[in-house]
Amino acid sequence: MSATSGKAFDIPLIRRILTYTRPYQSRFRMTALLTIVLALLSPVRPWLIQYTVDHFVLTPNLPMLLLFCGIMLGILLLETVVQYYQSYLSGWMGQTVIRDIRVQLFAHLTRFKLQYFDRTPIGTLVTRVINDMETLADIFTDGLFSIIGDLMKLVVVLGVMLYIDWQLALISLIPVPFLILATWMFKNGIRKTFQEVRNEVANLNAFTQEHITGMSIIQAFHREAIELEKFKEINRRHRKAHIRSVWYYSVFFPVVEILSALSIALLVWWGTRNMIYAEHPTVTPGRIIEFILYIYMLYRPMRLLADRFNTLQMGIVSAERVFKLLDTDASLKDTGKEVPPQVRGEIIFDHVWFAYTDENYVIKDLNLHINPGEKVAIVGATGSGKTTLINLLSRMYEINQGRILIDGVDIRDYTLNELQQRIGVVLQDVFLFSDTIANNIRLFNPAISDDTIYEAAQAVGAHDFIMRLPGGYNYPVGERGAMLSVGQRQLISFIRAYVYNPSILILDEATSSIDTESEQLIQQATNKITEGRTSIIIAHRLSTIQHADTIVVMEKGEILEMGTHDELIRRNGHYKKLFDLQFTR
Secondary structure, eight states: OOGGGGOSOOHHHHHHHHGGGGGGHHHHHHHHHHHHHHHHHTTHHHHHHHHHIIIIITTTOHHHHHHHHHHHHHHHHHHHHHHHHHHHHHHHHHHHHHHHHHHHHHHHHTTBOHHHHHHSOHHHHHHIIIIIHHHHHHHHHTTHHHHHHHHHHHHHHHHHHHHHOHHHHHHHTTTHHHHHHHHHHHHHHHHHHHHHHHHHHHHHHHHHHHHHHTHHHHHHTTOHHHHHHHHHHHHHHHHHHHHHHHHHHHHHHHHHHHHHHHHHHHHHHHHHHHHHHOSSOOOOHHHHHHHHHHHHHHHHHHHHHHHHHHHHHHHHHHHHHHHHHHTOOOBOOOOOOBOOSOOOOOEEEEEEEEESSTTOEEEEEEEEEEOTTOEEEEEESTTSSHHHHHHHHTTSSOOSEEEEEETTEEGGGBOHHHHHHHEEEEOSSOOOOSSBHHHHHHTTOTTSOHHHHHHHHHHHTOHHHHHTSTTGGGOBOOGGGTTSOHHHHHHHHHHHHHHTOOSEEEEESTTTTSOHHHHHHHHHHHHHHTTTSEEEEEOSSGGGSTTOSEEEEEETTEEEEEEOHHHHHHHTSHHHHHHHHHHHO
16 A cells, blocks of 8 residues: 555646546536535524524514524525535536546557556456446545535634633533544554455456356356355455444544543533523523534534545546556557558568566567568467467567558557558457347447448348348347357357458467358358458468468467468478367367
8 A cells, every 4th residue: 555545635647637627627616615605604593593592482472583584594505505406516516527437447458558458457447447346436426525615614603602601612512622532543543454355356356257257167067156255255365454444433433422422411510500690691592502503503513524545535536546557557558650542461571579577478579571462371389389479470569579560550650540540350259248139240439330230241241141140230239249259240240340341360279169060151251251351360270271371380478380282281390280280079
């Protein structure tokens, strides 16, 4: 935990949060003004009650009593209206600010390198975007404005009490030092438990998200009981942290009530003693009632201040986490300027090196030249670097050494948007959003019309199966495409790539997990969408790439062999062994 987490008022951080209120300055100023008005109105009603009791109750005067009761009712209504607008505006400000920060945070995350997501649990990021953002909103709704309002009310009420009768005020405030001590102890204790709660929430989110996503593996390997025990342990720690916070509250609030009652007792004792024994009494029954109301006005915000300081502090901790993520420089450097009118598709890997961690290179001094319109297949054992190679081409990861050129231009010199629009990718593990088939094809791009989707589906050979589904192209595919078969999901990804009309097409193990019938459909789709464009096909089934212009055989990040199918068979090398092994099997 950094130093920032230990300070309730981290001025630079609060100043940074407040910069997000600049577009809403008029509402921000209005909220501040209403907070001041509330503090100034707070001592008015007790003073009116004192004046009414001493002048129109002890000495009955019904017309004036009714008049002052009407004035008090008017003041009460005014306070109610001011309180309503102050609460509404501070809540509106908080939700509007976190909306803006959340949008900025999500946009920032979408630009991160895939390498960042490899190292960071998704559940932790969900906690930052959802839970921490909600806690940050409390800085406005129940933190900063509330604390400032309570402090101003305390100053105003205390000043009025001392001005009216300083002796009576000091006697009634004797327990306040003990209240301050109790509040300080409560604040420190509850702060630690809140930090524990936030950490356990992040752990709980990460565990739940990961295990629900991998539920098929859990059930397939009968891990339900074991994973349930792990969940119980995380949930137990979460409950334990919450119960510690409950314990602090259950001790603190009764202590405050006792001290409040003690202040009132001292007030009544001193006031009645003054009225009975003083030669010239300065305390009246109305004054005692007035000071009792002032004591309640002092103790209530003082009781809440500790809680609100912790709310503010937790908002600061959440803000620190959110801004740490916003300040994380894990995005791809988009400094390129090249936006060519068209891309022919010539690709050159020039002495390329790449490692995911440190210097454990998975691509080693790789050189490869792919001509425009050429169909190149890449084969090799698992872990040979095939998928890594295509991720480097589309700049999902940055190379450590060397260059990758498209049409003679380093890919880092292209704008990132231009580069990735020119490269279409069909992955082995197709990801579909929980939406309709049509929206999963166009990816919510309004420039892609329904007619374009229909034509692409017919060209790929998927139109018939889509039309057999209830609702056709409006059929909801479920989360991650659960309502479709593996082959159907793969065909959807082919249509998706086809409608974007890329200059370079990458097919990553597109037929590795499907049945023979689906493989034939996908093979037809492959032949269709690779026509006239540079294509890189990563293949597991060697039968699907025999007609490729060039076959590249990789092993441990290096190229072992290159050539056509017939050339590699005649060479009787590594490819021939793979081919014989697969077809013998």
